[in-house]
Each structure stands twice: as C-alpha cells, then as structure tokens.
Amino acid sequence: MKCILCGSDNTNKIDVIKKDDLISLYKKAFDINVENIIKQDLFYHHCCDCDLRFFTLENGEIPSGDDGFYNHLNKLPWYYMQEKNEYHFAKQFIKKDSRVLEVGCGKAAFASFLPNKQNYIGLEFSSDAKKLAKQNGINIENISIEEYSKSNKTKFNIACSFQVLEHVTNPYSFIHSQIKCLNWGGAAR
Ligand SMILES: [Zn+2]
Incomplete structure (x- = not known):
C-alpha cells in the first residue's frame, strides 16, 4: 500500500x-x-x-463522508464548535486586507474572529452550513479545495484549516491545492 x-x-x-x-x-x-x-x-x-x-x-x-453524513454531524451541538483555541492563534496573522480561505470551515465560526469577513471564503461540503453562514453574510462554497483551486489560483493571502486534515481523503492534494490558492504559492503545480 x-x-x-x-x-x-x-x-x-x-x-x-x-x-x-x-x-x-x-x-x-x-x-x-x-x-x-x-x-x-x-x-x-x-x-x-x-x-x-x-x-x-x-x-x-x-x-469519505458525504453531504448527508456531515449534515447529520452538523446537528450535534459539539461537532462544529463556535470557538477553537487555534482561532485566537491564527487571527494574529490576519490583517484587515488579508484575503482568507478556510477549507473545511464548518459553520464558518472563524470568520467572526476576522477584522473583515468580506475578505473571507470558506469551503465546506455541508449545504446546511452554507445556508446558515449566508444568513450571517458569510460566503461558503460547497466544493472541494482541489476543484476550487483550479479557478482561484493566487487569490488569497492566507489559507487555513482547523481540525480538518484527519477527515481528508487525499492529504497531499489537499495541502497542495491550498498552496496554489495563495498569492505566493500560485506557481505550485
Ligand atoms: Zn508517508
């Protein structure tokens, strides 16, 4: 193997x-x-x-899990936490004009820690999470990072994920695709 x-x-x-x-x-x-x-x-x-x-x-x-699986987990109150300790650590690297991509964003709770949520895009497979975030003016796309990176090369200053890597089927392409979306990493192939 x-x-x-x-x-x-x-x-x-x-x-x-x-x-x-x-x-x-x-x-x-x-x-x-x-x-x-x-x-x-x-x-x-x-x-x-x-x-x-x-x-x-x-x-x-x-x-891997599908939409129904994650929608179900989404209903468990502890599954998508409102706050993770990592948010406090990560937000110190983010400036007001930083364009932020969060992959596997859950309900996009991290967006409320940012100085400007208009510069934030979250990726998440759960369609319920997308609907919920929209009500708070936060953009979530139901698309894989591999697909998203094809048309969004070099568009972001920051790419991040919190407690996601263990859910990912292909960790190499997951990380590589995030790098492609960064303005300094867009040349990665
Ligand atoms: Zn290995």
Missing part, C-alpha cells in the same frame, strides 16, 4: 476495522446510519517514512 501523503511503499497494515462494528458504533453513539458509506471493512495502515496512519478500503481507495 502506497502512503497517501508521501507516496512511500514502506507501509504496514496494522489493523482491520470491521464494517459491522463501525455501523453499530455510529448508530449507538450518534444515531447515524452509515451503511451507505461504509460497505466494506477498513484497513488501517502506518507509513514508516512519514509516520502517517491512514485508513483505506481493501482495494486501496479511501472512504
């Missing part, structure tokens, strides 16, 4: 997570039916070169 971050072949399978266990745990803990998302057992791997741990299906594909 190739590492999904660094591409190394030096990986080990460390566990197999049974499909039925996952389905019953999601049902019990969150009352979410994930039968449509989790159709096979998940394989858990470790990369000996970059130390990433990651899940795949048996054929190497990476499972």
Whole structure:
C-alpha cells in the first residue's frame, strides 16, 4: 500500500476495522446510519517514512463522508464548535486586507474572529452550513479545495484549516491545492 501523503511503499497494515462494528458504533453513539458509506471493512495502515496512519478500503481507495453524513454531524451541538483555541492563534496573522480561505470551515465560526469577513471564503461540503453562514453574510462554497483551486489560483493571502486534515481523503492534494490558492504559492503545480 502506497502512503497517501508521501507516496512511500514502506507501509504496514496494522489493523482491520470491521464494517459491522463501525455501523453499530455510529448508530449507538450518534444515531447515524452509515451503511451507505461504509460497505466494506477498513484497513488501517502506518507509513514508516512519514509516520502517517491512514485508513483505506481493501482495494486501496479511501472512504469519505458525504453531504448527508456531515449534515447529520452538523446537528450535534459539539461537532462544529463556535470557538477553537487555534482561532485566537491564527487571527494574529490576519490583517484587515488579508484575503482568507478556510477549507473545511464548518459553520464558518472563524470568520467572526476576522477584522473583515468580506475578505473571507470558506469551503465546506455541508449545504446546511452554507445556508446558515449566508444568513450571517458569510460566503461558503460547497466544493472541494482541489476543484476550487483550479479557478482561484493566487487569490488569497492566507489559507487555513482547523481540525480538518484527519477527515481528508487525499492529504497531499489537499495541502497542495491550498498552496496554489495563495498569492505566493500560485506557481505550485
Ligand atoms: Zn508517508
């Protein structure tokens, strides 16, 4: 199995997570039916070169949540937090005229920490989050960063994500696409 971050072949399978266990745990803990998302057992791997741990299906594909899954999580009061400690750290790097892209923005709570929310775009798969943000005058797009970066190269000064990377199916292209959107990183290919 190739590492999904660094591409190394030096990986080990460390566990197999049974499909039925996952389905019953999601049902019990969150009352979410994930039968449509989790159709096979998940394989858990470790990369000996970059130390990433990651899940795949048996054929190497990476499972991900869909709109219904994240809309459901969205209803849990703790899932999209109004405030994360990282917001206070990150906002000190953002000036009034900084154009900010947040990828995996949830309800875009971070936007209210910024000096100018008109210069903010959030990306998030949940259509409910988009509707909610719009009521507060905040722009969210329901699109992947890979797609978004194709037509928004070099448009931003800041790209950020908070507690998102662990949900991402392809961490390499996720980070690379964010860099393409930055004014100093737009030459990245
Ligand atoms: Zn690796």
